[in-house]
Amino acid sequence: MQHKKERNYWISIADMMAGIMMIFLLIMVSFMLLSSKSKSHLEEQNRRYSEINTKMSAIAKDHSDLQVELYNELQKEFAKDFSRWNAQIDTDNTIRFRDPEVLFDTGDKQVKKRFQNILDDFFPRYVTILSLPKYKESIEEIRIEGHTSSNWESATTLEDRYLGNAELSQARAFEVLKYCFNQKSIDSQKYWLIAVLRANGLSFARPLQNDAISRRVEFRVLTKADKNLTKILELSKEFAH
Numbered sequence: 068m069q070h071k072k073e074r075n076y077w078i079s080i081a082d083m084m085a086g087i088m089m090i091f092l093l094i095m096v097s098f099m100l101l102s103s104k105s106k107s108h109l110e111e112q113n114r115r116y117s118e119i120n121t122k123m124s125a126i127a128k129d130h131s132d133l134q135v136e137l138y139n140e141l142q143k144e145f146a147k148d149f150s151r152w153n154a155q156i157d158t159d160n161t162i163r164f165r166d167p168e169v170l171f172d173t174g175d176k177q178v179k180k181r182f183q184n185i186l187d188d189f190f191p192r193y194v195t196i197l198s199l200p201k202y203k204e205s206i207e208e209i210r211i212e213g214h215t216s217s218n219w220e221s222a223t224t225l226e227d228r229y230l231g232n233a234e235l236s237q238a239r240a241f242e243v244l245k246y247c248f249n250q251k252s253i254d255s256q257k258y259w260l261i262a263v264l265r266a267n268g269l270s271f272a273r274p275l276q277n278d279a280i281s282r283r284v285e286f287r288v289l290t291k292a293d294k295n296l297t298k299i300l301e302l303s304k305e306f307a308h
Contacts, residue, residue: 130290133201133202133205133290134159134160134290136201137160137196137202137288138156138158138160140196141156141160141162141193141196142156144192144196145162145189145192148188148189152164152166152185152189153165153166153169154185159287160287160288161285161286161287161288162189162193162285162286162287163283163284163285164182164185164283164284164285165275165280165283167279167282167283169181169182169185170182170239170282170283170284171239174220174235176235176238176239176241176242177242178239178242178243178246182243182284183246186243186246186247186250187250190247190250190253191250191252191253193286194253194256194260197209197288198256198259203259205290205291206263206288206289206290206291207263207289207290207291208263208264208265208287208288208289209260209263209264209265209286209287209288209289210265210266210267210285210286210287210288210289211240211243211244211247211264211265211266211267211284211285211286212236212240212267212268212269212284212285212286212287213235213236213237213238213239213240213243213266213267213268213269213284214236214269214270214271214272214273214274214281214282214283214284214285215232215235215236215270215271215281215282216232216271216274216278216279216281216282217232217271217274217278217281218278219231219232228271229270229271230270232270232271233268233269233270234268235268236268236269236270237266237267237268238268239268239284240266240267240268240284241266241268243266243284244264244265244266247264248260248264
């Protein structure tokens with residue numbers, strides 16, 4: 068009888084050990100499956116990262132190539148004129164007219180005759196370049212920006228100086244836009260210009276080295292880079308998920 072009990076006892080131990088071994092085997096199989104899944108997931112993530120990186124690089128390169136090509140074309144067209152206009156072009160393709168004595172009388176919004184003559188020469192040639200098929204579809208805005216110094220008559224507060232100059236810079240930018248838009252030589256591009264041409268007054272938000280050269284008018288081209296940057300962000304989010 069005692070022998071039978073001992074036999075049942077060892078059978079129970081054997082069953083328990085078999086159960087433990089089965090559990091251990093299941094754990095090992097699960098671990099192997101998880102490891103395999105993790106490896107597969109990592110490989111998939113790396114593949115997607117490579118694809119996204121390629122797309123991001125292509126977007127950045129296309130934008131950079133367009134900016135460089137436009138800069139070179141504007142520089143070639145106006146290089147001989149910048150000095151006599153007291154103007155310059157920046158690497159972001161902003162063309163800056165920086166002689167306040169030529170642009171407007173102090174505190175006035177009317178475009179002076181000398182600046183009108185410059186715009187008669189400049190703007191039709193400018194539009195001719197920007198409206199070329201290779202640039203036209205990539206342009207989001209052509210901004211005419213008015214900038215002032217930080218001074219404003221007898222203003223004693225920052226608010227008065229800022230708001231007075233904001234109103235004046237906006238009025239000046241609009242007068243330049245109006246003068247340019249009324250030129251007959253650009254009639255063929257007017258529907259397009261309605262979609263992209265803007266006047267912005269920036270007061271003294273972007274001052275230069277001194278008050279004199281801060282009083283200026285700029286023509287700034289904005290391409291659809293913002294949308295391209297949005298594409299890059301969307302691609303990044305896609306990778307994160």
